[in-house]
Structure formats: C-alpha cells, structure tokens
Amino acid sequence: MSIQMYPLKFEPIYQYRIWGGRKFEHLLSKPLPENEPIGEAWLLSDRKDFSNTVTDGILKNTTLTNLMKDYRYEIMGKLGYHFEKFPLLLKLLDCNEVLSVQVHPSDHQKEYIPHGESGKTEAWIVLETDVNSRIYAGLKKGTTKESLIQSIQDKSVAEQLHSFAPNKGDAVFIQSGTVHTLGGTVVFEVQENSDVTFRLYDWDRIDSKTGKPRDLQVDQALACIDFNQVEIGPVVPVESTDIENAEILFDNNHFKLWRIQSQSEFKVGIQDEPTVLVCTEGSGIITYQDVNYTITKGEVVLLPAIIGVLNFQPENKVTLLQISVPDKK
Template structure:
C-alpha cells in the first residue's frame, strides 16, 4: 500500500538582507543566524537555490521541489496541466530599514525575465509597525519617465512615489509594474514564484558585507514601470456573508488570500485544489485520517489537493491566512 500525502509543514529559510533586523525571532521558532540582519524568512519556496523542506511525517527532509515532481497531481489537483513548479513564494519580511525603491516586470514582459522565471505580482499583510514605518506604493499621479530620471539624478526619487503610514493588519496589493518599497515594518509577503527585481534607487547606501553600493538596474526598472499604477493604498477587506470570521483580502490571477480569526472550529482547504495556511497567532489542530496536526504562530501548512476540506479546531483564538491558487487559464495556441 503506497503512502498518502498529508498536511505538510515546512522549515523556514532565513536570508541576510542589509535592511533586515532581528524581529523575525518573535514569529518563528527556528533560531536566527547570529550577528547579522535577517530580512526575509522564506516560508514556502520552490526555487532551485532555496527549496523548503518538510518538517515531519514520512516525507520529512523532502523539498517542495521533490514533492512537485513525485506527487504533482495529488498536490495541485485541477491545476495539474498548467503548473510545473509551485507557483507562489511566501515570506515574512523584517524591514528594519527601508528597502530599495524597486519594480518587478509583468508576466508578458518576457524580454526582462530570465528563462524559467515569471513576472512578479505580490502583496503584503502588515504584522508589526514602528515609529518609522512607511510604505511607498505607486507613483504620484502624473509622474512621467522623465520625472523619475530627474529624481534619480537629484536623489529625489522618493518625492515621486506615493507613501502612507501603515497600520497593523493593513493589506496592500502590489501589481507587477508598480514602483514600491517599505521600511520600519514586519510583513507577510505573498508573490508569484519569481526573484526578478529591478532596483531604481537604493538610498545611496553601501552593503556592510562588501563596503560597496548594491547594483541598480535603472533602465530595466523604468522600462517595466506601469505608469497607471498610482497612489496605491490598503485594500478594503471583503467580509464573508457566510462566515463572520473570514474576510477576503486579495483575489487576482495568481492567488486568493483570506484572513480568518476564530475561536470556534472553522473549515479550511479546498476540493480539487491545494490550500496554504499561515498562522499569525494562536494555535489550532487539524485531524486527517485519524492523525492530529498542530498549527502554531509562524508555521505554514500546505494542504494537498487530495486532502480536501478539513476542520481546524482552535486551541487558542487563531489568526491565520488561507491561500488558494486560481486555476490557470488554458494557453491560447492560436
């Protein structure tokens, strides 16, 4: 009898970033590397250089990449035909200092995307703020390519970008082509499984590890900007008419994301498609085929399509994000 897939949890992968801090130790049980700023914890990544490993069960130590090869249909369900690797990259970011001003290409800007990669639409959910928290999202209305070039020349790029002070629980959607950055906050980030970033400006700072400025990609960044993406603010959550504990934050071609806050049992997972649960607070348990799986703050759980819908039973009032992957549209062959 072959072994079956089950609810899967993964070990986070920490990433050095010069703008990072040490606040992710409050969100994850895995100790941070010592004596360096950690800007990112990759929670679920199917990338060649950084693939998360399963933490328990008979698949312990296997990467999401290996699972996508061996259990592709069981994991992805109705998405099987159109998806080869897991299409999302999930992270916690500790933006102790402000990130570079940057832009990501869209999926159809293939001249700017390495082979095998995609464009990058992303979104943030704000988890912690500080006195210096700031989000830059979208250009000031009317800003032109020439305005940006002048801003770079005169160290005034930030004056061309819309900004606001974020609050905890704010949710911000960053469509590909949007000029953006943030600082002074801890956020959850969901994005297309892509690492294509073009830096427009990096605040004239040096990387302490190299003593040199980081590379900019000004021309590529300017070419990929969508000048219609202006003055982006937090989204307005869409409350569920069926479940007062659930609200929809993001719904686009790449991902759907709900926020669930409940002290009563709640249904999670989907029929014929995978679900990802990200616990932001509290704890709960899921029972599947007579075995109990726990979920606590900072953990990510992937429910394979074959697992279907389950009931999550909170032990302490739980706050979590539930993510679905929309079925990919057939590729036009004409």
C-alpha cells in the first residue's frame, strides 16, 4: 500500500486533569471542553486509547497508530526496523495547580512496567510562568527511603524535594527514577511513549469528579526511585553545530531536541529519519513539492523520514523545537 507522504499536522487531544486549567484557550485553536480543568493537550500520541489524527491532506482523519501500521517505513525510515509504535509522546501541560509527587520506572524495571509499555524518561520546556510557579525535580541531598516514608506520613514531602522557581524558556530533564512534580506553569513535554506513573503523594486532594482522593502507588514509587537523582536544575543549552541559530537542549538515548530561534530561513528534517517540529512562538512555512505547509504557535508537524530535509521560512521571528529519535541499535 503506497501513498505520497507530506508534512503531517495533527489535531490535539485534550485530557481532564484535577490540577489543570484553561490556558490552552489562548495557546491552541481547538476549543476546550466546557467547565472542566484541562491539564494536558496530547500533541503527538501513538497509543491505543488516544491516537492523534491528521488534520488535512489525503491522510486526513487517519490516526498516528494507523499510519504506523500502514506506512511504518515511510514514517520511520531506517528506524522502522526498531519501532512498531511511534516511540515518543508529546504534550502541553497546563499545571494550574501542582501535580502529584510522582516517579516513573526505567526501561530496565520490567516488574513495574505493564506488558507493551516502556519506562518513562521525560523533559520539560517552560512556556509560561506565574507568581506561584514551582518545579520540584529530584530529592534534596541526604534524603533516604526512611526519611521519605516518614515525610509521607507527616505530610511534609515537599521538604524532602529539591525545587526552584522556573523562568520562561527553562529546560528540565527528568530521568526515569527522578521524584518530580510542578505547578503554576505551562510546559511542553517530550517523553517516551509510556503512561506509567506512580504517585507518591497527592497533597491530600479530593477529585471533584469522584468525591474521593486519587489512588497512590507508594510501594511501587519507592521501588522505582533513584535516590542519586538529587537537586535537578535547568539544563545548560549547547550551541548546535548542524543547525544555525539553534541550541541543543536534550540529547539522550530516547530523544534529541533542538530549539531554533530565527528570522531567516533554515533547514529542518533529517534524511531517512522522522522529525517532529513544534512551534512555540511565531509561525513559518515549510515547502515540499511546491506546496506550502504553515505551522503556527501550538502546532506540531511530523516530517516522515521519506521526506528528508526541507527549508523552513519564518513569517516573523519563530521559536521552533525540532525533535528526533536516536537510533538505539
């Protein structure tokens, strides 16, 4: 089954969250569900329960899951031999209130990962802050399993966590096994394609939809914590040598992310590898086979591997995230 590929834009999927807000109303064009807090907008997801659909072109309304089934090698190129599902999950988070204190398992902790899932390493880029913004990333030095358990019992968990007030543009890497949470901020998140989260503490909140506290998974969380992950702060960007006006924010065995800020034309995409573009400020145009594809603030575009390298022309000053998937093999 063959079809002519093109830059693929996707419809976001909104998710109710007890800690969410309504800020996506000015960040994204898709209307929000009425009268409930929306904490997550899934921008690119290949999950059985939630899979984004293409917004235009001959593949309009096709899910990413079906694209990966029918056009895996066109999408993934040489990485198609290694991945049956798209390996990343991209989101926006509107953390109107602080999330639960949580941890994700690593890929190696198989006993805590459901069949078909992976561990979960993730990273954030701060898009908006307010006076209450706080990122909790890693434990304070000297925190032990025993002191953490005691803090859960006496409701002083925050005192065991390293935290800082983030600034717009900060980039934070959350290795699997790192205790973390955040609040009072909007962030872009890139992560492994996994939904495995263990809650350590939830601030004694009641979910208004159920009238009950949310479930905790304290034993699993404690088992997955890497107590060496302490005092995590923003990463130091590294100037890119392969893209002009770009810096590398994350480069690990799950994802590589460049942040490009430019008013002049530049190259995007990688030959024979998939690339994801996310616009966080401004707008621009990609031209492919004499057709113009516009990307504006809050939108995501997947460049199938078969497309290769394209020109990106900003319509004004643009901030564009380019994300690739490392070849693990």
